[in-house]
Amino acid sequence: MSTQARSFTPYLFMAPAAAVLVVALLYPIAYMIYASFLDWNPSQRIGQATFVGLRNYTSLWSDANFRESFGVTLKFASLVVSIEMILGVGLAMLLDRSIRGMTVLRTIFILPMMIAPIVVGLIWRYMYHPTVGIFNRTLNSLGFESVPWLSDSFWSLTSIIIADIWQWTPFIFILSLAALQSLPRSALEAARIDGASGWQQIVYIKLPLMMPVLIVTLLLRLIDAFKVLEVVLVMTNGGPGLSTEILSLRIARTASEFRELGVAAAMSNYLLILLMILTAIMFTYTRLSEARAARLRQMSEEG
């Protein structure tokens, strides 16, 4: 085989995947970007829609409902991710030890993550049910009043936050646990000899050393939290009012209920831009830390 043909081989192997990528990802995105410049009703063919330039993008900012939905999304994402980080890392610290039954315990802890989101939504909807749900029944039997879990705007947001925390804390837990277990054991022993208490070991040694993993975990989780749909759709469908109408739900409703495909596309693009920024931050971060590690290695070799 000639050198030229050989250098072509890798591309040949990648061609099927590339073709799928173009058809299933790039084409829809291009289509969506194009659509976002149109005033397009689903009953029209795309060719019949009128071109409106950036109007969909600009008008969104004067749309109070979009702004509220955006705000809800930000609030939801930042709250769930911060609480999940604290709980996940905390649990990992607690369960990073070898006692009997720990493997079983760890497996149980990561179960929620493995359940399909729709099912998670259904489970929680039944548990939050005003009369037959376990929460209110328990509260009532203890003599407390029922809580309007899904029918009050404060409680419904709280409820979906609780459900999301239940489902996704395990993700942070397993990644933190893996990070913890790969920490240099002897550095922790050195810290014990140096007189660090358990808490001081966490603050001065464990957390700083886990930081690279934690930052990537945080960004991954944040990206995911911005895209959440199914659980909220099943539990509250955005209500009451707009109190839980996160962005992806708003996009779906704009397309199907309000029949404004162009506006929905523009909204999707905003979300896409936001996620791309987060992804870029993540990649930049890993790139920077890799470069730093390489520089350190080089310096140590030069002595």
Added chain:
Amino acid sequence: MPTLKLERLCKRYASHEVIHSIDLEMADREFTVLVGPSGCGKSTTLRMIAGLETVSDGEIYIDGRPVSRLEPKERGLAMVFQDYALYPHMNVAKNMSFALRLEKKPKAEINKKVNEVAEMLGLSNLLHRKPAELSGGQRQRVAMGRALTRDAATFLFDEPLSNLDAKLRGQMRAELALMSQQVQKNMVYVTHDQVEAMTLADRIVVMQDGHIRQQGTPEELFRHPNSKFVAGFIGSPPMNFLKGVISQSGNETAVVGQGYKLSLSPEQAQRVSKQDNQEVILGIRPSDLSYAPDAKAEDALELKVVISEYIGAQSILLASCGDQNISVEIKSDQPVPLQETMKFAVHKGGLHLFDQKTEAAI
């Protein structure tokens, strides 16, 4: 200054006992080296002293105070680890001052102490580097610096030199010896390398299978090993062992084996006098033999030299005595012909006898 005492110290993992009731006393400001092959329990013993492993049975006393239930930090120890165990995210100064910062010592005092130790170890211009930016030897020095900054009374070393290359190891060994002279603290040092043990120790403790086999000064262990194991472990190149039988004729006692007959000194003869025809193992150090064409037959081995390994001022000869192999260490300036059978005299006091069964020294 504290003494360190181990009393019937045991370590069990589940039902498996790895340290079998060892007793050991280390005097004030003594450099004690625990040495033994891997798996002999020396590191486990050190880690129990440090408080990193729980004590299954027995007690550890530091200055008469039982400490086996105390946290590492309450024992007043500093430790240097095999892989240095530096904190990767802190620079050299931060690494060295970590313990002092935890104690909330005043900043000025911390800086003074760190600079003092850095000066002593030649780390002054590296204080702002991260561990990853240092070479192996520098990291090793920082690890020692971290221990020194703490002013602990007892220093523990867990194979601190084994991750370095041979040349650097020699250099660091010398620095360590110098440092131990300067700081005058209790040192407990674990190694599997008998050269390190011999060069650094005031006292060597030889361990095997969770037992202490012998302890004493390097010279005591070299001159008077109490068992075949210690004899073979201490000294490089290792001691030669030959099978033999005690034979008595008239007032002469000798050890006889395949291809040799060596007469014993009167003191040794006395120790074996009741043991005619007893099977023994004869040990001779390679350095206790020398090329002597006209030695008396009863003081010499007849050896056929197979290979001569030149290592500089000394050469190691690999030779055969009957069908057993034996090595001889001689000065390189005495050329020895190969493939010929020649006489090698055994130096006075160079014969070690061990019981065939118990392997204890006779």
